[in-house]
Amino acid sequence: MARLARVSPAITIARTICTSLLLSVTLTPAAYAQVDQAVAKKYFAEVKALCDRDGGKLWGVSLCGPMALVDAATQTSATSEPAPAAPLPPAFGYANTAIEWGSTRWTTVVWRMLPDADPQARGRLLIHELFHRIQPQLGLLVPELPNPHLDTLDGRYWLRLEWRALARALETRGTERASAIADALAFRARRRTLFAGAADSERRMEINEGLAQYTGTVVAAATRDAAMTDARDQLARYESEPTLVRVFPYPSGAAYGLLLDEWTPGWTRRISKDDDLAQRLAEAAHLSTSPDPEAAALRYGAADLRAAEAKRDVEQQARVAALRRVFVEGPVLVMPRVGKVSVSFTTAGMTPVPGAGTVYPTCRVTAAWGSLEARLALMAPDNSTITVSAPARFEGTSITGAGWTLNLADGWVIRPGARAGDFEVAQRIP
Numbered sequence: 510m511a512r513l514a515r516v517s518p519a520i521t522i523a524r525t526i527c528t529s530l531l532l533s534v535t536l537t538p539a540a541y542a543q544v545d546q547a548v549a550k551k552y553f554a555e556v557k558a559l560c561d562r563d564g565g566k567l568w569g570v571s572l573c574g575p576m577a578l579v580d581a582a583t584q585t586s587a588t589s590e591p592a593p594a595a596p597l598p599p600a601f602g603y604a605n606t607a608i609e610w611g612s613t614r615w616t617t618v619v620w621r622m623l624p625d626a627d628p629q630a631r632g633r634l635l636i637h638e639l640f641h642r643i644q645p646q647l648g649l650l651v652p653e654l655p656n657p658h659l660d661t662l663d664g665r666y667w668l669r670l671e672w673r674a675l676a677r678a679l680e681t682r683g684t685e686r687a688s689a690i691a692d693a694l695a696f697r698a699r700r701r702t703l704f705a706g707a708a709d710s711e712r713r714m715e716i717n718e719g720l721a722q723y724t725g726t727v728v729a730a731a732t733r734d735a736a737m738t739d740a741r742d743q744l745a746r747y748e749s750e751p752t753l754v755r756v757f758p759y760p761s762g763a764a765y766g767l768l769l770d771e772w773t774p775g776w777t778r779r780i781s782k783d784d785d786l787a788q789r790l791a792e793a794a795h796l797s798t799s800p801d802p803e804a805a806a807l808r809y810g811a812a813d814l815r816a817a818e819a820k821r822d823v824e825q826q827a828r829v830a831a832l833r834r835v836f837v838e839g840p841v842l843v844m845p846r847v848g849k850v851s852v853s854f855t856t857a858g859m860t861p862v863p864g865a866g867t868v869y870p871t872c873r874v875t876a877a878w879g880s881l882e883a884r885l886a887l888m889a890p891d892n893s894t895i896t897v898s899a900p901a902r903f904e905g906t907s908i909t910g911a912g913w914t915l916n917l918a919d920g921w922v923i924r925p926g927a928r929a930g931d932f933e934v935a936q937r938i939p
Contacts, residue, residue, distance in 0.1 A: 549587030580620040599875035604853035632729030654710035661821040667700035675764040682750035719762015767790035840930035884912035
């Protein structure tokens with residue numbers, strides 16, 4: 510999941526995707542291990558072979574470029590070419606992302622996130638991240654918008670139906686495939702009528718992350734059938750994710766991309782950052798009519814799906830209420846996002862809190878005011894502030910709270926906030 514999530518030109522957000530989920534106010538530490546140089550060399554060779562096999566056919570340029578596999582905890586790394594004599598970027602080792610290191614754009618991947626027993630999954634991840642390195646030069650990088658509606662009952666319900674229809678389209682042909690695509694588009698349209706702005710916010714994420722996942726899926730697969738199978742497996746696997754808010758473009762992008770391959774080969778050379786993948790597919794497949802989404806839903810287990818989502822929604826509301834008590838109603842520490850900011854975070858388990866922002870299960874921030882390591886942090890809807898629970902201990906420039914540590918830079922202080930019990934980070938007044 511790479512990247513330069515884009516909020517403003519001055520802010521680089523690097524994200525990680527982890528397989529564990531944080532459902533409460535605690536987080537189980539992940540296991541870390543030193544980077545094995547011999548294994549890393551093998552992985553570099555594997556990904557080079559994938560790039561060579563593609564030969565620039567997919568996007569018109571080679572996918573390969575400088576890559577670093579990093580473990581931040583042990584401070585070990587392996588690079589595909591000599592490392593530059595330049596300071597390490599703040600996100601180095603903390604996120605799968607594309608970063609400027611020295612005068613070159615690098616791909617960095619967290620060592621512990623590499624699948625060691627599944628070469629195709631490993632290749633998909635590495636190629637996905639390599640795509641993000643070339644994404645700006647392809648003109649396919651857009652500012653992202655939040656998608657909190659995909660944490661609601663209706664948002665999830667219609668998205669999962671869309672995925673089930675896409676899976677059927679991938680495994681069928683002819684009129685049956687066209688019918689399944691029409692169903693997917695009907696479910697997609699219904700969801701977007703329920704939530705203002707959903708069409709644009711979803712489209713942006715599918716351009717930024719969906720194209721990367723499609724690329725990884727296609728290039729890592731040995732055959733076309735293997736890519737189709739992998740895409741179907743992704744649709745099924747992501748359905749079980751506790752939150753779909755930021756992970757949804759991965760299976761959607763892979764599925765729509767592969768179906769576009771079937772209907773309009775070479776579409777990657779014509780796609781623009783303003784396109785909607787599903788709309789491009791509808792045009793290519795000449796789908797002029799749309800089925801009734803309520804009736805079509807019955808073909809995809811709608812009753813059981815609706816019941817499961819209703820149960821999940823009750824549980825989710827309880828989680829949101831608990832987070833609201835911590836980050837909205839309780840005493841907090843607020844940090845501004847000013848100047849050049851680097852943020853790396855896990856997306857699995859992220860939880861939108863309506864009206865307040867999104868809580869990330871882990872978050873690492875470097876900014877003018879210092880650095881923050883947090884197990885739970887609330888990002889404001891406009892990304893203007895980062896909030897953690899109130900401080901519990903002050904030791905010089907090191908401040909700690911429940912699951913977080915802040916190291917203040919020179920010239921910055923902690924002072925009382927607007928509400929009694931709150932604190933904020935601010936520049937020291939001379």
